[in-house]
Amino acid sequence: MNRPDLPDRAYAAFLFDMDGTILSSIACAERVWTRWALRHGLDVAAFLPTIHGMRAIETVRSQNLAGVDAEAEAARITAEEMDDVEGIAEIAGVAAFMAALPAGRWAVVTSAPRELATRRIVAAGLPLPPLLVSADDVAQGKPAPDCFLLAASRLGVRASDCLVFEDAPAGIAAAEAAGASVLVITATHAHPLDTPHPGVGDYVKLAPRVDADGRLRLVATGA
Incomplete structure (x- = not known):
């Protein structure tokens, strides 16, 4: 600079x-969200750029996944992120x-x-x-x-x-x-x-x- x-x-x-x-x-967030995306059959490469800067619940909702409880999924993601700070x-x-x-x-x-x-x-x-x-x-x-x-x-x-x-x-x-x-x-x-x-x-x-x-x-x- x-x-x-x-x-x-x-x-x-x-x-x-x-x-x-x-x-x-970024590394730990993308590790957690990659696992979530794979569980739900998402295109990981296309999905990961969308996670940054937004609340987890809004990221989940934006995928419009049938039968998915956005609040429960967001809570699960947050729990995984709490465990991964490497x-x-x-x-x-x-x-x-x-x-x-x-x-x-x-x-x-x-x-x-x-x-x-x-x-x-x-x-x-x-x-x-x-x-x-x-x-x-x-x-x-x-x-x-x-x-x-x-x-x-x-x-x-x-x-x-x-x-x-x-x-x-x-x-x-x-x-x-x-x-x-x-x-x-x-x-x-x-x-x-x-x-x-x-x-x-x-x-x-x-x-x-x-x-x-x-x-x-x-x-x-x-x-």
């Missing part, structure tokens, strides 16, 4: 997706980046259930965030904007005054629908993502800056 094309404004808060944005759990790792530079943020000005906003999110964050060696909005907290998951609107509300700010760090199309769409700005984290992308938003590979050459009024900016460093 050379000097990135960063948003040139200050924000009230930063909101981070989890999987693919502050940590990578290979989970932080996105480069994110721990130092988050450590430099004021506690009341950021949150993690994930499509994972709270218990699974907590397990993955700990497995990645990252500290638990001051605010975690999970799949358990909203009726509609990404790409609906509910999760980002809720996180902003709990931080006491407007979603339109937040910068969302995302990696997946569903999460980007949710942030757009909430009126937030978006920075795409591309560390786990195998192919370029078609998006108008700026993107960076990781956090190694990024740092937050706190303005005198407490608002947050992104700056590029020489690291």
Whole structure:
């Protein structure tokens, strides 16, 4: 990453997706979902790209499988994911980046259930965030904007005054629908993502800056 094309404004808060944005759990998630897809006779190669950024229950429902209890299947998948955290790792530079943020000005906003999110964050060696909005907290998951609107509300700010760090199309769409700005984290992308938003590979050459009024900016460093 050379000097990135960063948003040139200050924000009230930063909101981070989890999987693919502050940590990578792709390997373990795809192991679990591959087993599920095979049990249901799905084309694994075609199915796996659809799992990222969405709640498990919505991924199951999207397959329109006859006779399948989506809630029960989602619960089973989550239980398997709780048992498989091998290979989970932080996105480069994110721990130092988050450590430099004021506690009341950021949150993690994930499509994972709270218990699974907590397990993955700990497995990645990252500290638990001051605010975690999970799949358990909203009726509609990404790409609906509910999760980002809720996180902003709990931080006491407007979603339109937040910068969302995302990696997946569903999460980007949710942030757009909430009126937030978006920075795409591309560390786990195998192919370029078609998006108008700026993107960076990781956090190694990024740092937050706190303005005198407490608002947050992104700056590029020489690291």
